Amino acid sequence: MRIPRSVVQKIAFSALTAIMAVTILTILTIITFIFWNGLPAVSSEFLFSMPREGMTAGGIWPAIVGTLYLTLGTAVIAVPIGLLAAIYLSEYAPDSTFTRTIRIAIINLAGIPSVVYGLFGLALFVLFLQLGSSILASCLTLAIMTLPVIISTAEEALRAVPQSFRVVSISMGGTRWQTIQRIVLPQALPGILTGVILGLERAAGETAPILFTGASFFLPQLPQSIFDETMALPYHLFVISTQVPGMPVRIQYGTALVLLVFVLVMNLSATLIRSYFRRKRQW
Amino acid sequence: MVDAATNPKFLVESLSVHYPDGTESLHNISLQIPRNAITVLFGPAGGGKSTLLRTFNRLNDMVEGTRYSGKVLLDGEDILTPSLDLVALRRRVGMVFAQPVPLPMSVRENMTYGLELAGERRRRNLDRAIEEGLQAAALWDEMKDRLNEPAHAMSGGQQQRLCLARVLAQQPEVILMDEPTSGLDPISTAKVEDSLQSIKKKYTIIIVPHSVQQAARLADWAGFLYQGDLIEWGEGKNLFIAPKVKRTEDYVTGRFG
Ligand SMILES: Nc1ncnc2c1ncn2[C@@H]1O[C@H](COP(=O)(O)OP(=O)(O)O)[C@@H](O)[C@H]1O
Ligand SMILES: [Mg+2]
Numbered sequence: 001m002r003i004p005r006s007v008v009q010k011i012a013f014s015a016l017t018a019i020m021a022v023t024i025l026t027i028l029t030i031i032t033f034i035f036w037n038g039l040p041a042v043s044s045e046f047l048f049s050m051p052r053e054g055m056t057a058g059g060i061w062p063a064i065v066g067t068l069y070l071t072l073g074t075a076v077i078a079v080p081i082g083l084l085a086a087i088y089l090s091e092y093a094p095d096s097t098f099t100r101t102i103r104i105a106i107i108n109l110a111g112i113p114s115v116v117y118g119l120f121g122l123a124l125f126v127l128f129l130q131l132g133s134s135i136l137a138s139c140l141t142l143a144i145m146t147l148p149v150i151i152s153t154a155e156e157a158l159r160a161v162p163q164s165f166r167v168v169s170i171s172m173g174g175t176r177w178q179t180i181q182r183i184v185l186p187q188a189l190p191g192i193l194t195g196v197i198l199g200l201e202r203a204a205g206e207t208a209p210i211l212f213t214g215a216s217f218f219l220p221q222l223p224q225s226i227f228d229e230t231m232a233l234p235y236h237l238f239v240i241s242t243q244v245p246g247m248p249v250r251i252q253y254g255t256a257l258v259l260l261v262f263v264l265v266m267n268l269s270a271t272l273i274r275s276y277f278r279r280k281r282q283w
Numbered sequence: 284m285v286d287a288a289t290n291p292k293f294l295v296e297s298l299s300v301h302y303p304d305g306t307e308s309l310h311n312i313s314l315q316i317p318r319n320a321i322t323v324l325f326g327p328a329g330g331g332k333s334t335l336l337r338t339f340n341r342l343n344d345m346v347e348g349t350r351y352s353g354k355v356l357l358d359g360e361d362i363l364t365p366s367l368d369l370v371a372l373r374r375r376v377g378m379v380f381a382q383p384v385p386l387p388m389s390v391r392e393n394m395t396y397g398l399e400l401a402g403e404r405r406r407r408n409l410d411r412a413i414e415e416g417l418q419a420a421a422l423w424d425e426m427k428d429r430l431n432e433p434a435h436a437m438s439g440g441q442q443q444r445l446c447l448a449r450v451l452a453q454q455p456e457v458i459l460m461d462e463p464t465s466g467l468d469p470i471s472t473a474k475v476e477d478s479l480q481s482i483k484k485k486y487t488i489i490i491v492p493h494s495v496q497q498a499a500r501l502a503d504w505a506g507f508l509y510q511g512d513l514i515e516w517g518e519g520k521n522l523f524i525a526p527k528v529k530r531t532e533d534y535v536t537g538r539f540g
Contacts, residue, residue: 094347164384168446171342171380172397172453173373182396187387281387 041254066230073139074203082150090158110148115208117145122212136226138214146199153195157188190277197270207234233259291315292487296354303348308334310511320503321488330508332491336459340376377450381462383442385434393434397453416452420444421478440471457487465493499523507531
């Protein structure tokens with residue numbers, strides 16, 4: 001007996017809808033749960049003051065500042081390097097076995113567990129280069145972890161710019177660099193920004209890469225230079241959830257909520273940038 | 284057409300072009316492109332018309348590994364030498380493509396793009412170039428109040444005339460056109476052809492037409508290219524009225540291709 005096509009289609013659609021619903025529901029449940037439990041803890045004192053009484057009271061200000069520092073520092077290192085690498089791969093590199101190998105390597109690097117990056121950072125930056133456990137070492141480690149994401153999304157965005165624009169620009173006496181600067185980069189910018197934000201979002205949320213390279217359990221004051229250690233939201237959350245006896249649950253969820261909002265805001269802005277420019281796109 | 288032989292704009296001698304995959308797209312071509320006239324290169328697909336056009340501005344070089352042999356002289360100067368300043372060449376030899384490709388910016392920015400690449404910043408010069416270019420492409424009246432609109436919002440015919448206008452704004456000496464009206468309706472096509480007739484006094488125009496009829500309408504001089512060979516070359520009217528070679532005659536009369 002043959003099942004009619006329309007029936008097969010209906011079944012497939014229902015299955016897909018169900019799977020999607022489960023996924024979205026799970027995410028919504030997690031978010032609601034954290035908001036529900038965390039929101040009561042959030043106050044201006046919680047956000048903007050130092051932890052007190054063995055972190056069981058007071059706020060998480062140094063962790064927020066630390067995560068901001070780490071994210072910004074990672075961006076400062078990873079964005080220029082990632083962008084240049086992507087421009088090289090998309091606009092200059094010949095289509096050879098060598099470049100194909102590099103491309104595959106980059107894609108694979110993006111899949112390496114973050115703890116491996118942490119150990120790598122410890123060995124290279126903290127010990128071998130003698131940067132010590134510091135913001136700088138952490139940023140370098142996070143940058144290396146983020147680079148594959150930035151490079152591959154930026155390259156994809158550059159490649160999506162129609163070749164005909166390049167041909168026209170070159171035919172009008174443009175150099176390759178002028179063409180990249182004036183046509184290709186501006187057109188690829190939204191895609192590049194999306195990739196950058198998604199990469200940095202991962203950097204902001206990870207614990208393992210900073211665990212051995214610059215994150216601190218507790219500091220009585222904010223870091224003064226890039227050679228100091230820093231507190232950070234994900235590590236702070238790990239610490240107060242597992243390492244501190246008698247920790248009020250409220251504070252744990254409050255911290256989780258702040259980290260979640262941090263990451264969600266980045267994610268949302270990536271989505272907004274993308275859809276805004278897609279509507280404005282001229283091709 | 285008197286001095287075509289004595290003082291051509293382009294002198295092509297034994298030109299062969301090989302693509303990196305080994306395809307020989309032009310085989311031992313020799314011809315002379317007269318200045319201030321319209322030269323038509325026609326023939327069936329794959330004959331090497333686009334390759335020849337893209338040799339005149341060295342755009343074939345965008346395909347890494349393309350090899351030229353023979354000679355191409357522009358005003359007596361060899362443009363196939365490896366040390367040639369390609370940017371300077373392409374400012375002298377502009378190109379219009381088959382599909383209109385407005386750059387993703389305003390009409391005004393499209394018009395000034397070439398000059399700005401060359402470092403021109405003075406507003407007065409840019410404005411003059413915009414007006415002259417649009418006038419020459421018979422687009423000024425339609426565009427003068429829409430200069431700040433995105434170029435891609437124009438109709439297909441307007442876009443293609445804008446592509447011609449923005450090349451004219453660069454004040455080139457030669458204009459290459461590769462089937463520039465293949466995507467246009469008859470009225471837009473007629474407008475483009477009219478512009479060409481009115482500007483040919485000042486420029487050397489080399490065009491690949493999209494039909495034999497268009498070839499016959501436009502040609503002051505014409506060359507018939509078939510599978511990489513130049514089969515026949517001559518003054519336009521004669522070549523279409525009384526082709527000397529059987530293959531040209533078959534093509535012109537529609538028996539093949
Ligand atoms: N980039 C390229 N690489 C390899 N072969 C090419 C390339 N471009 C064109 N060719 C080949 O060169 C020959 C001439 O092509 P073309 O100049 O485009 O002819 P036409 O414009 O007369 O149709 C064709 O056989 C075509 O397949
Ligand atoms: Mg062609």
